Amino acid sequence: MKVFVVHAHPEPKSFNGAMTRTAVSTLSAAGHDVKVSDLYQMNWQPISDRRNFKTIKDDDFYKQQLEELHASENEGFADDIRLEHEKLDWCDLLIFQFPLWWFGLPAILKGWVDRVFVMGKIYGGGVWYDEGYFKGKRALCSVTVGGPASSYGVSGINGDIDQILFPINHGILYFVGFDVVRPFIVHGPARMSESERRKKLNDYVSFLLRADSFEIIKYKKLADYGTTFVADQKHE
Amino acid sequence: MKVFVVHAHPEPKSFNGAMTRTAVSTLSAAGHDVKVSDLYQMNWQPISDRRNFKTIKDDDFYKQQLEELHASENEGFADDIRLEHEKLDWCDLLIFQFPLWWFGLPAILKGWVDRVFVMGKIYGGGVWYDEGYFKGKRALCSVTVGGPASSYGVSGINGDIDQILFPINHGILYFVGFDVVRPFIVHGPARMSESERRKKLNDYVSFLLRADSFEIIKYKKLADYGTTFVADQKHE
Numbered sequence: 001m002k003v004f005v006v007h008a009h010p011e012p013k014s015f016n017g018a019m020t021r022t023a024v025s026t027l028s029a030a031g032h033d034v035k036v037s038d039l040y041q042m043n044w045q046p047i048s049d050r051r052n053f054k055t056i057k058d059d060d061f062y063k064q065q066l067e068e069l070h071a072s073e074n075e076g077f078a079d080d081i082r083l084e085h086e087k088l089d090w091c092d093l094l095i096f097q098f099p100l101w102w103f104g105l106p107a108i109l110k111g112w113v114d115r116v117f118v119m120g121k122i123y124g125g126g127v128w129y130d131e132g133y134f135k136g137k138r139a140l141c142s143v144t145v146g147g148p149a150s151s152y153g154v155s156g157i158n159g160d161i162d163q164i165l166f167p168i169n170h171g172i173l174y175f176v177g178f179d180v181v182r183p184f185i186v187h188g189p190a191r192m193s194e195s196e197r198r199k200k201l202n203d204y205v206s207f208l209l210r211a212d213s214f215e216i217i218k219y220k221k222l223a224d225y226g227t228t229f230v231a232d233q234k235h236e
Numbered sequence: 237m238k239v240f241v242v243h244a245h246p247e248p249k250s251f252n253g254a255m256t257r258t259a260v261s262t263l264s265a266a267g268h269d270v271k272v273s274d275l276y277q278m279n280w281q282p283i284s285d286r287r288n289f290k291t292i293k294d295d296d297f298y299k300q301q302l303e304e305l306h307a308s309e310n311e312g313f314a315d316d317i318r319l320e321h322e323k324l325d326w327c328d329l330l331i332f333q334f335p336l337w338w339f340g341l342p343a344i345l346k347g348w349v350d351r352v353f354v355m356g357k358i359y360g361g362g363v364w365y366d367e368g369y370f371k372g373k374r375a376l377c378s379v380t381v382g383g384p385a386s387s388y389g390v391s392g393i394n395g396d397i398d399q400i401l402f403p404i405n406h407g408i409l410y411f412v413g414f415d416v417v418r419p420f421i422v423h424g425p426a427r428m429s430e431s432e433r434r435k436k437l438n439d440y441v442s443f444l445l446r447a448d449s450f451e452i453i454k455y456k457k458l459a460d461y462g463t464t465f466v467a468d469q470k471h472e
Contacts, residue, residue, distance in 0.1 A: 010285040011298040046282055046343040049246040062247040063426070103407030104340055107282040107347030114343050129393070150466050157365070157456075157465040159406055167400050171339030190299070220393075229393040230386050 001032040001211065004091035008039045008098040008109035015189035015197060016144055019204055020097045026205045035087050039108045045080065046111020052078055065119040072120025084116045093211065094139040094178065100146070103164050113172055122176055130221045132177020138214065139178035141168060144186045161185065174219055181214040237268040237447065240327035244275045244334040244345035251425035251433060252380055255440055256333045262441045271323050275344045281316065282347020288314055301355040308356025320352045329447065330375040330414065336382070339400050349408055358412055366457045368413020374450060375414035377404060380422045397421065410455050417450040
């Protein structure tokens with residue numbers, strides 16, 4: 001298995017840091033190949049603009065998707081984006097390792113998605129969802145969350161974690177064709193004892209070693225929708 | 237009324253650009269005061285790290301919330317963050333003007349939230365949701381969306397737009413105490429004719445001029461939750 005971890009945390013000594021180191025050592029020892037993009041360490045630039053491209057389609061009006069299409073046809077992506085494309089093309093399993101900040105991806109990781117998942121090479125023209133570019137590959141969110149699990153339940157004050165992660169799991173990962181693995185979530189690592197943290201890391205080891213039987217989130221497929229992309233509700 | 241627009245689009249000539257210019261001219265002409273943070277034009281830095289602070293609480297381990305608490309007590313925020321705090325404290329109505337990118341905020345705007353909405357000054361210690369720091373103020377997402385409204389309905393292929401925006405409206409804006417206005421959404425401005433785009437801008441003018449009667453999204457209140465922050469479901 002070829003695993004690509006995109007890691008987004010400013011402190012290497014954090015629990016997120018420990019999780020990515022655990023993933024690398026566990027998966028390597030099990031005979032898998034692992035690559036990591038440590039976005040803070042790489043000084044990843046998250047702002048989408050003309051710096052995404054070596055090519056220019058329209059120098060008067062910046063329309064990002066048009067520039068992406070043009071760059072897809074002319075090998076026009078900036079080197080930092082091209083290197084991420086190579087890692088994505090290489091991997092079988094993508095892991096996003098991040099702390100949930102403001103109920104979403106930290107900006108540095110959101111900007112990795114904004115810049116790397118380009119129209120043309122990665123999506124467009126009917127290439128999306130279960131017919132997406134990464135069809136046959138899997139993707140996993142490994143997330144730390146500040147509050148307790150109860151406050152992220154269906155009746156929790158913060159809302160259901162599945163609903164909170166929907167724009168990431170469905171809108172980003174499934175949109176580009178990945179089979180989306182049910183997320184691995186750790187609540188409140190900052191308030192845990194050392195031994196509790198060690199136990200959670202061991203849970204992550206066990207989880208990763210069962211990668212063959214990861215549970216995939218069941219989403220509707222393109223075939224479930226009509227040409228207007230609205231599902232037939234009569235049978236629901 | 238004092239209105240603060242946080243604008244996130246790389247192309248000034250875009251429809252998003254036109255919407256912010258429309259908001260400024262409409263609201264100014266109606267006698268309101270308007271300030272704009274045009275994040276691309278400001279070259280806003282979206283990455284959260286030690287550059288957020290002039291102060292240091294722990295130079296060995298970067299724990300962001302701890303540094304934010306410390307900076308809140310010691311006027312330790314970097315100047316770019318402090319200036320945004322001043323605009324937030326000044327305004328009655330906050331508007332996020334952005335294109336929906338990957339079912340969320342563009343990274344530059346996500347990073348504005350990550351860096352500006354700090355523990356200590358803005359939230360923490362029971363100051364959140366309807367008891368939040370911005371209690372009594374209103375906030376609005378004014379959003380452009382690429383696909384048609386039907387594909388963002390409850391049975392649409394992309395999922396329900398209310399669910400997609402939940403992490404922003406509830407998780408970011410309501411979390412810090414704003415009354416959250418039902419969003420103003422424009423679908424597919426890039427595929428519209430000039431006259432259709434003009435009509436949409438006129439709709440936005442009419443919408444803004446009815447600010448007194450903006451519809452506020454009804455969310456549960458802190459009092460609806462027990463001390464474990466889980467709602468009593470017996471009566472639902």
